[in-house]
Amino acid sequence: MVEAVTSNTATSRINAGSTMLASNFETFLSLLTAQLRNQDPLSPVDSNQFTAQLTQMAGVEQQLLTNELLKSMLSAQGVGGLNEAANYIGKDATAVWSATKVKDGEATWSYELGANATSARLQILNSAGAVVWEGDAPNKTTGVHDFTWDGGTEDGVYTLKITAKDAAGKALDAQVLTRGRISGVEMYDGEAYLTVGNSILPLSTVIALEEARTSNTATS
Template identity: 75%
Template structure:
């Protein structure tokens, strides 16, 4: 998927490449022009019109170098603006297609969505190494969004530990045994943002999710103010 970060990086690479070529050509041009002036025949100097044209070319190359420097500054500013843009999401309620979260106070919570009613739906909690530590029936098998909270009690291996990252997986099937579309989601209010390797990440509850995984945003409505 091509995103704003990829586009910015590609643009910066092209500008750097073009600037390097122009700088090289500029240095070569100056060397040749200087040599021409030093070795010209005093009895037959360089034609003034030709010399003016060469100086005009040199000024054009220099101007292009300055333009590229300006473009580099603009690209850098655009990349740095990613944090400012992401910060505008703080305070909003978000839904992200993301399955990893930290356990806190002995619990880890997720949401999951079913595209149709399922005859069977199995949930699996995986630890940071990808090993299944808990498996069981989904609490709801009807179409739509549902919440699930794991109490940290493992059915396989060790119980969950606070501060550790766990992820949720769902497998759902209809009465005919065919797979039902399903996805694990992270939902909650955005409380912070940070940049990592040029990509914006949002803090949603106990999860840190890439901005690119957010599929829905809503203005937070305080029940107290509504009352």
């Protein structure tokens, strides 16, 4: 599996690389100075070799400057991402996200069906991945539907899953959504996360944004 590179991990790698380059740079200068000091006057360092060594030294110095520039760019990117995401506060969002917290014994999701389904089964899993409830979806027609579960006797994060089939038993396109008003923005590991209802989800999962409506009621 390829490790995802975030701004934090990238900065860490740049810092490590800069430390190594700086150490090599100092070592190179020391060796070059010692070489010039102790060279045989009757057989001095070849000018071409000396020029090549100076070119290498300049390359190391340029890499150090490049690393500092990359760090500055990553830092600015993080601040810019937070400022940009903050513009979404107050808007109504729809995200492909299935995890939410139970509040007052309830948890609310939405689900979308790509076509009319003959069967549509919902499952709710707790944070340990165990199924704590399952049953038929209340609406099996094409489109987006809301679903509220009132069996959350224990606080925590729960995840909704859906499986839908047509009359021939063929699987239908279906996905779980989180919908609601964006009330906050946070940065985690260089990525912007939004607070939508009782969910905290990555900005990258948002598929729709709308101007906030005066009333944001949902049916289940």
